[in-house]
Amino acid sequence: MAKGRPSTVFFCNECGYESSKWMGQCPACKAWNTFVEEPVVKTAQSARTGTRKNAPEPMSVSAVSPESMKRCKTGMSELDRVLGGGIVPGSLVLVGGDPGIGKSTLLLQLCRNLSSQQHKLLYISGEESLGQIKMRAERIGSFTDDLLLLCETDLADIEQVIRKHKPEVVIIDSIQTMYSENVTSAPGSVSQVREATNTLMNIAKSLSVTVFIVGHVTKEGTVAGPRVLEHMVDTVLYFEGDRFASYRILRAVKNRFGSTNEVGVFEMRGDGLAEVEDPSALMLSGRPKDSAGSCVVCCMEGTRPILVEVQALVCRSGFGIPRRQAAGTDLARVNLLMAVLEKRMGYKMSECDAYINVAGGMKMSEPAIDLGIALSVVSSFCNIVIPEDLVVFGEVGLSGEVRSVSLAEGRAMECRKLGFSGIMMPGSNASSIKGLKDIKVYAVNNLADAISALK
Ligand code: TYD
Ligand code: MG
Secondary structure (H helix, E strand, C coil): CCCCCCCEEEEECCCCCEECCCCCECCCCCCECCEEEEECCCCCCCCCCCCCCCCCCCCCHHHCCHHHHCCECCCCHHHHHHHCCCECCCCEEEEEECCCCCHHHHHHHHHHHHHHCCCCEEEEECCCCHHHHHHHHHHHCCCCCCEEEEECCEHHHHHHHHHHHCCCEEEEECHHHCECCCCCCCCCCHHHHHHHHHHHHHHHHHHCCEEEEEEEECCCCCECCCHHHHCCCCEEEEEECCCCCCEEEEEEEEECCCCCCCEEEEEEECCEEEECCCHHHHHHCCCCCCCCCEEEEEEEECCEEEEEEEEEEEEECCCCCCCEEEECCCHHHHHHHHHHHHHHHCCCCCCEEEEEEECCCCCCCCHHHHHHHHHHHHHHHHCCCCCCCEEECCEECCCCEEECCCCHHHHHHHHHHCCCCEEEEEHHHHCCCCCCCCCEEEEECEHHHHHHHHC
């Protein structure tokens, strides 16, 4: 009878787009060759017509008690900051990141801190054996008996355990290993991940348990099986950083309970992740002295100013088409700034290769770093050394003007805190900042001012 009706559907592995037939390119996220076939998940449908006995009652806003929003501190101020001030009971938090970046370590540390405050915790791993978790736990520190460990991948069993033990916080490591018997496709597939998240969301909301879900990121930079998950959870945190550099950045991409432009900075040590309270000092360590092409800029990560070094290398190209590369910043922006320098300032850079690097592996896209990029390019091109105790910030417009940036005062305070003796900033910002008597302020209105201040 059901003959002819499709019993499978195709999902985009990248974004979860659903289609009845296979496609080469996903119409939603434009990824190629990402469609996978999965069986149709049948959900029971109840006929909801007429008056029901237990119809839900809506409530007025004033009647809802704000008590349920009471946050619980994690004992790691960097994590609290990213979560918007602590853990909200009953929230569902996705922690994404490349494999090996430190997601399990971070969450186990969270468990250690919370268990020492007598919170009941359950750490469910579908990836590692109890012995392996224990090995990691020994590196991290001592745990109390309030932390329970479980190696399980079957969601029905997991639900039973949660209902029985009633922990306050549950860690699911990782969502890609979990499976539900209601869905026939393999663990890690779009339907399984969707179903698993749905189940966990129901548990979180009904029992007021906070659930942290670990999600692995595939090469393309999305959690596998993935944006499906992002809109279902309350908070999405991404753990970034070079696996070979020791520091890690935890970024909130979505947060129903706080700001999304907060970052937390951690450093991977032998005994787990350590919080970095002063990221600027870390980013600037090992900076070269008296070298052309290096410039310290101040960019904001959320409400937090971070100083980083921008390096430029401009050299004559051996080929017809010059090579331009940017690491840690937007290449299109670099090309634009170089075009502005060429047209407005007369630097003949169209035959030059240019390589821009944000040292330390940070990714910055804020317009306030424009002036720093432009000056480091000029510095490398003309072989002028930018004073090492000078910090630069400002947005550069197409006619070479230097435009004001937001939160200039916070940036200036950070520069002073780190002991810099000079700040170059947009003229319009400089006039509004008071209390910078001990620092030399170079107020510039255009690129010509900025470059002549260096000479
Ligand atoms: P892990 O948390 O297992 O990564 P993920 O869960 O994101 O896949 O972290 C693994 C890496 O961290 C591994 O390369 C070893 C390193 N590490 C340390 O350097 N110090 C430590 O104390 C721990 C526990 C791990
Ligand atoms: Mg892990």
